[in-house]
Amino acid sequence: MSTAHFRTAAISCVLFPFLLAPAFATDALKPFKDELFSSQIVLESRDGGDFTKVDYQELRDINGRDSIPERRVKDRYVSLAVRRAQDNQTLQLPSGPLEVARVGKDSGQAFTVIFIHGRGGDRRLGINDITFGGNFNRLKNLVSANGGTYYAPSVKSFDESGVSAVAALIDHASVSSGGRPVVLACASMGSFICWGVARDQLAASRLSGMAILGGATDPDFGKSVAAKRKLPVWFTHGSRDSVYAADDQIALYDRLHQLGYPTRFTLFETGAHGTPVRMSDWRALLSWLVR
Numbered sequence: 095m096s097t098a099h100f101r102t103a104a105i106s107c108v109l110f111p112f113l114l115a116p117a118f119a120t121d122a123l124k125p126f127k128d129e130l131f132s133s134q135i136v137l138e139s140r141d142g143g144d145f146t147k148v149d150y151q152e153l154r155d156i157n158g159r160d161s162i163p164e165r166r167v168k169d170r171y172v173s174l175a176v177r178r179a180q181d182n183q184t185l186q187l188p189s190g191p192l193e194v195a196r197v198g199k200d201s202g203q204a205f206t207v208i209f210i211h212g213r214g215g216d217r218r219l220g221i222n223d224i225t226f227g228g229n230f231n232r233l234k235n236l237v238s239a240n241g242g243t244y245y246a247p248s249v250k251s252f253d254e255s256g257v258s259a260v261a262a263l264i265d266h267a268s269v270s271s272g273g274r275p276v277v278l279a280c281a282s283m284g285s286f287i288c289w290g291v292a293r294d295q296l297a298a299s300r301l302s303g304m305a306i307l308g309g310a311t312d313p314d315f316g317k318s319v320a321a322k323r324k325l326p327v328w329f330t331h332g333s334r335d336s337v338y339a340a341d342d343q344i345a346l347y348d349r350l351h352q353l354g355y356p357t358r359f360t361l362f363e364t365g366a367h368g369t370p371v372r373m374s375d376w377r378a379l380l381s382w383l384v385r
Contacts, residue, residue: 123381146360150364156372167225173231217246330373330374332369
């Protein structure tokens with residue numbers, strides 16, 4: 095499917111008592127500030143817990159969490175010591191040079207997480223400790239403390255060239271780790287990269303899972319290489335996303351789930367386009383996707 099086809103398709107396209115969100119397989123990773131990030135309230139659950147609707151409130155989850163709303167999180171949500179394990183690099187890959195921020199080892203890592211930013215972003219977004227409620231700082235600490243490596247590349251385009259660059263990074267991570275798991279997480283327009291990589295034979299075979307955070311919907315994902323090998327996918331989305339409609343993504347999840355596909359969905363009730371980047375529980379996602 096072409097990028098133009100995908101963009102057109104993406105754009106056109108019993109209430110339970112309050113409960114704490116289920117832990118899923120979170121014991122697979124050592125915790126980091128779980129009491130601040132993982133105690134989310136589930137409003138609705140179905141499909142054996144694979145689909146959950148989570149309570150989101152701007153006054154609590156932005157104003158109550160940030161010292162400067164949307165600009166600086168409160169200090170207790172972050173640990174900046176992880177910066178000692180962080181470096182900026184320009185990797186020389188078969189697809190060409192790629193600027194990345196790296197947290198963790200250069201090689202021999204237990205697993206790798208690659209985060210793809212959306213339009214207007216670059217590698218700085220994925221390593222910013224103090225924005226998005228400290229959620230990237232938590233991701234960095236989780237990966238580093240568990241012997242993994244985290245890459246936040248600067249993706250110059252969301253077309254075939256961008257897909258090629260990220261596919262080369264996936265191959266680099268897989269080889270340097272000795273074939274250990276690689277998770278690809280894509281936010282917003284970065285989801286075009288995830289869907290493109292899903293069609294790349296080698297890159298798809300290197301992945302252990304994908305996460306789509308507030309992304310566009312790929313109606314033809316079921317025809318991809320990744321889908322045919324049943325690569326696990328976890329979607330997170332805001333119910334009031336005005337860029338990519340939540341209903342379109344839920345419909346894709348439902349089609350996959352009805353076929354017995356390994357997939358999960360977290361819907362943030364009243365959440366907007368950027369809510370999944372702020373609110374997604376990285377420990378839950380990675381514990382399920384790192385296999």
